[in-house]
Structure formats: C-alpha cells, structure tokens
Amino acid sequence: MNNFEFYSxxxxxxxxxxxxxxxxxxxxxxxxxxxxxxxxxxxxxxxxLDRVKASLDKESIPYCELGGVQPNPRDTLVYKGIxxxxxxxxxxxxxxxxxxxxDSAKAIALGVPYDGDFWxxxxxxxxxxxxxxxxxVLTIAAAGSEGSGNSVITKEDGMVKRGTGSDLIKPVxxxxxxxxxxxxxxxxxxxxxxxxxAHVFERYFTNTKDVEITDRLCEAVLITMVNEVPKALKNxxxxxxxxxxxxxxxxxxxxxxxxxxxxxxxxxGIEHELSGLYDCAHGAGLAVIFPAWMTFVKDHDIMRFAQxxxxxxxxxxxxxxxxxxxxxxxxxxxAFLTSIGMPVTFAELGAKEEDIPxxxxxFGIGEGxxxxxxxxxxxxxxxxxxxxxxxx
Amino acid sequence: MNNFEFYSxxxxxxxxxxxxxxxxxxxxxxxxxxxxxxxxxxxxxxxxLDRVKASLDKESIPYCELGGVQPNPRDTLVYKGIxxxxxxxxxxxxxxxxxxxxDSAKAIALGVPYDGDFWxxxxxxxxxxxxxxxxxVLTIAAAGSEGSGNSVITKEDGMVKRGTGSDLIKPVxxxxxxxxxxxxxxxxxxxxxxxxxAHVFERYFTNTKDVEITDRLCEAVLITMVNEVPKALKNxxxxxxxxxxxxxxxxxxxxxxxxxxxxxxxxxGIEHELSGLYDCAHGAGLAVIFPAWMTFVKDHDIMRFAQxxxxxxxxxxxxxxxxxxxxxxxxxxxAFLTSIGMPVTFAELGAKEEDIPxxxxxFGIGEGxxxxxxxxxxxxxxxxxxxxxxxx
Numbered sequence: 001m002n003n004f005e006f007y008s009x010x011x012x013x014x015x016x017x018x019x020x021x022x023x024x025x026x027x028x029x030x031x032x033x034x035x036x037x038x039x040x041x042x043x044x045x046x047x048x049l050d051r052v053k054a055s056l057d058k059e060s061i062p063y064c065e066l067g068g069v070q071p072n073p074r075d076t077l078v079y080k081g082i083x084x085x086x087x088x089x090x091x092x093x094x095x096x097x098x099x100x101x102x103d104s105a106k107a108i109a110l111g112v113p114y115d116g117d118f119w120x121x122x123x124x125x126x127x128x129x130x131x132x133x134x135x136x137v138l139t140i141a142a143a144g145s146e147g148s149g150n151s152v153i154t155k156e157d158g159m160v161k162r163g164t165g166s167d168l169i170k171p172v173x174x175x176x177x178x179x180x181x182x183x184x185x186x187x188x189x190x191x192x193x194x195x196x197x198a199h200v201f202e203r204y205f206t207n208t209k210d211v212e213i214t215d216r217l218c219e220a221v222l223i224t225m226v227n228e229v230p231k232a233l234k235n236x237x238x239x240x241x242x243x244x245x246x247x248x249x250x251x252x253x254x255x256x257x258x259x260x261x262x263x264x265x266x267x268x269g270i271e272h273e274l275s276g277l278y279d280c281a282h283g284a285g286l287a288v289i290f291p292a293w294m295t296f297v298k299d300h301d302i303m304r305f306a307q308x309x310x311x312x313x314x315x316x317x318x319x320x321x322x323x324x325x326x327x328x329x330x331x332x333x334x335a336f337l338t339s340i341g342m343p344v345t346f347a348e349l350g351a352k353e354e355d356i357p358x359x360x361x362x363f364g365i366g367e368g369x370x371x372x373x374x375x376x377x378x379x380x381x382x383x384x385x386x387x388x389x390x391x392x
Numbered sequence: 393m394n395n396f397e398f399y400s401x402x403x404x405x406x407x408x409x410x411x412x413x414x415x416x417x418x419x420x421x422x423x424x425x426x427x428x429x430x431x432x433x434x435x436x437x438x439x440x441l442d443r444v445k446a447s448l449d450k451e452s453i454p455y456c457e458l459g460g461v462q463p464n465p466r467d468t469l470v471y472k473g474i475x476x477x478x479x480x481x482x483x484x485x486x487x488x489x490x491x492x493x494x495d496s497a498k499a500i501a502l503g504v505p506y507d508g509d510f511w512x513x514x515x516x517x518x519x520x521x522x523x524x525x526x527x528x529v530l531t532i533a534a535a536g537s538e539g540s541g542n543s544v545i546t547k548e549d550g551m552v553k554r555g556t557g558s559d560l561i562k563p564v565x566x567x568x569x570x571x572x573x574x575x576x577x578x579x580x581x582x583x584x585x586x587x588x589x590a591h592v593f594e595r596y597f598t599n600t601k602d603v604e605i606t607d608r609l610c611e612a613v614l615i616t617m618v619n620e621v622p623k624a625l626k627n628x629x630x631x632x633x634x635x636x637x638x639x640x641x642x643x644x645x646x647x648x649x650x651x652x653x654x655x656x657x658x659x660x661g662i663e664h665e666l667s668g669l670y671d672c673a674h675g676a677g678l679a680v681i682f683p684a685w686m687t688f689v690k691d692h693d694i695m696r697f698a699q700x701x702x703x704x705x706x707x708x709x710x711x712x713x714x715x716x717x718x719x720x721x722x723x724x725x726x727a728f729l730t731s732i733g734m735p736v737t738f739a740e741l742g743a744k745e746e747d748i749p750x751x752x753x754x755f756g757i758g759e760g761x762x763x764x765x766x767x768x769x770x771x772x773x774x775x776x777x778x779x780x781x782x783x784x
Binding site: 001002003004005006007008009010011012013014015016018178209210211212213214216217219220221223224227228240241243244247248251256259260 | 393394395396397398399400401402403404405406407408410570601602603604605606608609611612613615616619620632633635636639640643648651652
C-alpha cells in the first residue's frame, strides 16, 4: 500500500426533505450572501429552487441567482459567475443541480478571490490558494462532485475539457435527497450510473499490490450499482434504490475506495475528448470507452480482470484458463451497459471513426505516455478509439 | 434507508514515517501549545515519542507531557490532564497511542473549556459545546477512535465505563503508520482485530431494509479482516497486512459503514461491564460476548445471519434450511476467534458465572429494554452472559 492522505471534510445531509436544511447549513458555515447556481428549468419546475430559497429566507440570508449551467459546463458562464459574485459581495456559493452545476460553482469559487484567469487552475498554470466556500444540493447521482475536490470545465473556444483538484473546493456541505432523482429520465439515470462505476474502475485497476481493503470497498460499490440500477430503471420512484445509488456515487469518488493505490484515469481522459467534441453525456461516452479500454489493456494483468469477473459479475473462475474468465467479465459488463440502455459503440453515441485523429490530437499527449495502470501512447489511444468503434 | 448525517472531517495521514509530520500538522491546525498525551513506556522505548517531539521542535511548537494512560482509561487521569492544560495554556492535545490514549485525550479536550465536571458528558447530564482540538498518532488498529467522535472512560469509583459522542472531538488529524503496529504482541493485535470486526457487526445487524451499499461496505471491511489478520499474526512484520488492518479499523468506525441504518450496540454495552469489572481487554471481552449475542438473537432474522455466513464465511447456502447456514456462520466466527488466539468463554477470559448478577446490575437498564436490532431486557442480558459462560 502506498502512503496517502485522505481528507473528506464535507458534511453530508442525506434523506427525504433535506433540502429544507439549506438555510441552516449556510448559516452554520458562516455564509452571509449566497450565489444560487443552477442549470436549466428543471429545478425551477420541480419547485426545488423555491424550497431552497424558502430555507434561505427563513434564516434571513440574502442571495443572488445564476442559472444556465449546461452539461459539460462552460468557462463563459464561470466568468459571468465570478463577476456577479464580486459585484454582489457573495461569500458562499450554493450549487443546486448535478455534477455540471457543482463543477461550475467550484470554478467560480476558485475564480472570485484570484487575480488572474481561473482557467490557470485548469490548464496547470497555477495552484489555488483561496476559494469561496461551496455547498451543494444534488439532483443526480453521477459525478461524485458533491464529495470531491474536483471540477471539470469545458473551454468554449475549441471545446477543450480540463479538470482541476483542490481541498479548497471540497463542499462544506452536500444535501443529498434521493427523492429528487426519481424524476430523472432513464437515460440520465443510466449515464450517472456508468459514471459512478467508472470512478471505481479507474481506481480498481492498479499495479499497487496488497490493497485488499480498497479492493473490497471498490467491489462493494460496484456490486451495489449492479444490484440497484436495474431497480431504479424498472421503477423510477423506487426511493430505496435511488438512495443506495446516490450514496454509492459519493463513496465512489471521495477517494475512500482509492487511497494508497496507483489509479489509472485514462478512460476518463479518453472519454473527455468524446464529450468535448460531440457534447454527448459523459456517462454515455464512458460506456463506449471503458469496455474498449479493458479489452485493450487486459493482458497487462489477466488475474485482476478475472478477479472482478468473479467477484462482481459472478463468473465461475476458469483456473485452467483465467483469460477466458477475464474476457467473460468484460462481456458481462458490456451486456450490463446494454441492458441499462447505454451505447457501447461509436455509432450508438453518434461519434465517427474518421474523427479519431482529431480526438487523439485533442487528447494532447504528444510523444508522451499517460496512465497509472498501463501507460498508453497516442497510438494506443487511437487503438482504443478504434475498438470503441466496433464495440469489441 | 433512514435519513442521516455523515461528517468525518479528520485529515488522515497514512503510511511509513508519517509521525514526522506531526509538527507541520499541529501548525496547520493552529496549535500553539501542545499536550503530549500517552500511555506506558512503549512509545518512549520505541523512540516514537522522541520522533514526535523532534517534529514539534522543528516547528518550534512548545509542549508539555502527560503519560500514564491505562487500558480502560480512568477519569482520575483525565482530571489531572484538564488541570495541566489549564495551567499550561494548552490549545492542542496530541494523543500518541491507542484507543485508550485517544479517548483520554478527548475527555481532557472536552473538560478544559467546561465549567462543570467532564463526567457530565459521559453520564448524560450535559452536552458539550466546546472542546480543545485533538490530533492523534495511532499505535494500534482497534478502537477506531482516530476517526470517530466517541470516547469511553472508566470512573475509578465503582469501575463504571461510560461513553460520549460529539463532532467536537473528532480528531483534526490522525497519523496512521502501520509500521508502528508491527511490534504489537499477537494477543493485542488479535484483540484489536475483534474490536474492529465488532464495530462492523454492531452496524451490520439492523432492521432497516434496503441498505445494500452499507451492507456491502460492512462486508468489505469484514472480509479484509478475515483475510489480513492471520497474515499479521503469522508474520508480525507484514507491513501490508498491518496497513490493510489499520485502514479497515478506521473505516469500521467513522460510520461510513453505518449511515442510514439502525444499529444495535448491545454487545459493546454487555462487554463494557466485563472489561469494567475484570479490567480485561475490550477486544477479548467482545470475542466472548459477540458470538453469545449472535446465538441468542439469531432467530430474530435468520436470513441476515445466513447472508453473512455466505458472504463473509463462505458457507454454502442451505436453501431448504437457512437456519443451518446461519448457525454454521456463527460457528465459523467462533473458530476464527479461536484461531487468532481469542477467548470465547467466561473461563478463558477469567470471568465468573457467579458475577452475572453484578454484571447485569452494572449494565443498569432496570426494567427497561435496549438495543437497535433486538431490544433486550435484563433477563436477556443475563442469558447472553450465561451463553458466554459455556461458549455456545
């Protein structure tokens, strides 16, 4: 096991009607003027935003509003948010929405006290030293941004998607009401589920030996997802399934499952170029990329792939031919993705084989290599895109 | 799933040589004058205390010292610590040791800013509103106090053992170096392991339905313990096994495995009277009590006991007779305890059947009932002690 630090200071308030605690939570966090940040009309139509406002009103906490966050949130709105916060003297940002809204809120939080361009933190030019505190009211189980110090933003100029990470943008509190996710369309529910599973897989495939505790925690989250997601899709109002998925989504990405081990993260990077170029859902992109990545790298550690095949997918171990078990696991993963309505090929996603050179170029590793489990160069990345074209 | 709050703000610094970071960590936490709190001579003999002091010296942070914490830490030393902290102007308490030292440090932390008797918080007379911040350097994987807001203290007058809980005493940081546990005797290693497993079992046996994610997380910790503890006992210097056990010990008790579900905690209460009266190790007492408790309550939910028998102990499910599987699981647990050198009867522990009325009286529920999985009255408690006499 590697040396590590683990720090997850967010207070999670989980369950029915918990959004009514927002005012009290902002008060406890010392917030005196709030930016309410959100996406489209769904939080307005559902009445959620009004409930959050009522909760702030109850504590006499003033707020201003900035809606309009898009999926794959844009730098352009972040700049607007930074300006608004400065003009209005905002000292607390409350994100009401999914990962995109939260990531946008985190970017604004970093930008407000910073003299330069917030994008510096996303392109690696500078490291943040201050941030406005952020709270969240989560509306979709997916990105895990409610418990992470990560944020991913898309630069509209060139549609380049880049991420940053800092303890400063770990939410002070996150309100998780699973009932809010019951109205999500099946496609979004499934995309979120794939994102959650991908966060675990990125950590699971490691070269670090003797990581039994984190292996087992990873498997706990994955088993939960495989058991609960079909229930939520069959009966969207299944609060219990939604609750298990929502908490699994947090556990999958606050890094409790990933400490002390090298992690890979190539599949996320390879997918980011897909959703960057085609503006598709991140989870759908991951459904196409992750099995292709597994197919490409499996020989690096057949026994690890056999292990997950047995422990997650219930395959029988073929002790004479572990590779057969490993391959069966990947097939089961693809069958699961198909069963929950996810694409597993470029065509199903609307991506094009002829764009592969553009995707590889945008990935931007030049002559270098990247990845914690298997270090890949640009030709390997191209091969994974090619496998994803065919779906095997 | 029940509504819940989850808050685990401790910064964990895990791995080899991490005790050398103490000075920096105290500084980050704003500590200007430290109480170094510890137990017997082992932290002195091993050189650990000197390394911690050197780390504080490096940051020019002054400190005073209070050693002498005993297993089942006493109120008498807590009073000394409170007085010392007040006299010396201590604003940060650094516990160097195991659960007893950390629990004693937490009690001092609560007592220093409080006008009344710190015991008020342990006997339920008052709720803490302030505490001095606490940091820890852990030397045994067991109590989980390094990541919890709990503290258990024994009042010397009558040897009454009582606990308290508050977010205020969740450690600001905890330094976890698994190498420090390699010198532990086998008996203490095993006692710690039982404590960790017991923390999970108290949460696992629940009446709350549809708690797949926390069920699976509980099982992840338990499987890890069953796999790793024999390795650490066979080869005490097995750093990797020690590391897996140490992190499992934290995960077992910061409540990530227990949120959203009713928990039981009777076995801990029943054991507390044993270690209170006989001053035996808490883990050894739990090894005697937990299987007895399981035997007594199993019919309340045979399928839950069958589930853990299959998922943890690898029993084959007897679909025609699930009770047989449930019982086989309890037997496997006892066999595991015996295999790691733990007692499973009163006699092996040095406890006496004739003391049962005293134990039941000390348990002190009068004519009431207690317990989250099965509510037990004083006759039930006596029966569990009786089962523990015989070991089945």
